[in-house]
Amino acid sequence: MRTIISALLALLALAMTAAGLASTWVDENFVQESGFVALAAPLADDAGFQAELSDALVEEVTGSVGLPEQLDAVVEPLIRDAAGAVTRSAAYPATWTETLELSHALTFARAPDPSEPAPAILVLDLGPVVHLVTDSVGGGLGLEIPVPSDTTVGIGSIERGGLLSGIADVVQPWRLYLVAAAVLALLAVVIARRRGTTLALLGLGVAGIGLLGLLARHWVPSLAGQTPGTNAIADVFLTGLATRAGADIASASLPVIVGGLVALVVGLVLQVAFGPRRRA
Template identity: 55%
Template sequence: MRTLASAVFALLALVLTAGALSAVWVDRNLVQEQGFVALAAPLGDDPRFQAALSESLAAEVVGSAGLPEQIADVVEPIITDAASSVTRSPGYPMAWDETLRLSHAITFAGVPESPGDPTPGALSLDLGPVARLVADTAGSSLGIDVPVPPDTTVDIGSFEGGALVRAVAETAGNWQLIALAAGICALLSLLTARRRGTTLALLGCGAMLIGLAGWVVAGFVPDAAVAAVGSSGLAQVFAEGLAGRIGLNLAAFSLPVIVAGGIAVGIGVVLRLTLDRRVRN
C-alpha cells in the first residue's frame, strides 16, 4: 500500500512539475512585458527582418500620405529612403522597444485592437512607433508633415479565440501554486516510500525526462510557428525570428532541469547504496 501511494504521489509530482515549468517559462518570457521585450528585441537587429520592416513601412507611409500625383514622384523616393535608413537612426532602438511593448499589450494584456474587439485573438505587431520615426524623418527632409498610417498593426498569427490567450496568461500566472503542489507531492512520495533513495532517483529520472522533452520541443518550435502563421512578408520573417528565439530560450531553460534531475538521481543512488550497506551491517 505504501509503495502504491508513493508511486501515485511521484506521478502527480512529475506531472505538476512539468506544468509548473511550462507555466513559469510562459509567464516570464511571454506574459510579462519585460520578458517578451527581452526575448524579441534582438530581432530588431536582424538584417533580414530590417529589410522586411523597411519595405513594409515604406508602403504603409506612402499609402497613407495621400500625395497628389504632381509631387508623388518626388516625395515617394524620400519616404522610401527614410524607411530604408530608419534602422540606422539613433531613435530606432527606443522605437523598436516601444513597438514590442505595444504589441505585447495588444496580445497578452487584453488591450483591444479596435473599439469593437475587446478580446484579442492574434499575435499582432504594432509598428506605430517605428512608422512615426519614418514619417518624422521624411517630414524633416521635405519640410512638411507626413502623416502616420492610421492602422500600423500587422497580424503575425491567429488563435482560435482571444479566450485562449487569456487562459494561458492566467494559468501561467499561477505557476507558484503549481510548483508548490508539485513539491508537496514529491515530499509525500518520499515520506511514504519504503526505499526513499530509489524513489528520489526515480523522481530525478522523471525530471530529466521532462527537461529532455523541453529540449526536443524547442527544436520543433520554429517549424511549427511558421506553419501556424501561414503568411508572407514581414509577418513571416518576424514569426520565424521570434520562433527561433523561443526555441533557443526554451532549450537553455531545459538544460538546468536536466542537470537538476541528474543530481537527484545521483543523490538517490548514493542514499540507496548507503542504506543498503547499513542494513547489511
C-alpha cells in the same frame, strides 16, 4: 500498494513540475510586459531580422498611404532607404521598445464583446516605427507623408482578450504548481519501499522534462511557422520572436537537466548505500 501509490504520486509530481516550469516561463516572458520586452528587444540588434522587417515595412507603408501613382514611384525608393537607415539609427532601439510595449498592451486588451469580431492572438503595433520612417522621408522631401490609419498587425486569428486573459490566470500561480510538485515528490519518496530508486526515477523524469525544453530551440520556431499571420510583417515578427523564445527556453532548461541528473545520482547512491541487501 505502497509502490503503486508512490508511482502515482511521482507521476503527478512530474506533471506538476512540467506545468510549473512552463507556466513560469510563459508568465515571466510573455504575460509580464517587462519580460516580453526583454525577450523581443534584442531583435532590434538582429541585422537579418531588421532587414526582413524593413522590406516588409516598405511594402506596408507604400501600399497603404494612398499617394498618387507618379509620386508613389518617387517616394517608394526613399521609403526603402529611410526604413533601412531608421533601423540602423541610434533612435531605433528606443522606438522598437516603445513598439513592443504598445503591442503587449494591445495583445492583453479586454476581451471583445460577443458582437465584435475576434481579434488576433498577438497584435504588433508598428506606429512608432512607421512614424519614424515617414518623418524621415517627409523631412527629406519637404512634404508630409501620410501615415497609414492602422499600423497594427494581427498574428493568428483566435480571440486574444479572452484567451490570453485565461492563459494569464492559469500560468500566474506557477509558484503553487512548483510547491505542489515538491510536496508530491516528497510524499512519493517517503511512501516508497525503495526510496533511493524513487528519487532516482524522479530525477530522471525531471531531466527528461529539461531535455524537452532543450529541444524547444527547434520545435518552437517550427510551430510558429504553422501559425498564419496577416501579412509579411506578421510572419517576420512571429518567426523572429519564436526563434528568440526557443533559444531562451532551451537556455532555461539547462539547470533543470542538471538538477534532474543530480537527483538521479543521489538517488542511486542512496539506493546502493542503504537499500536492502541480498543475503549471501
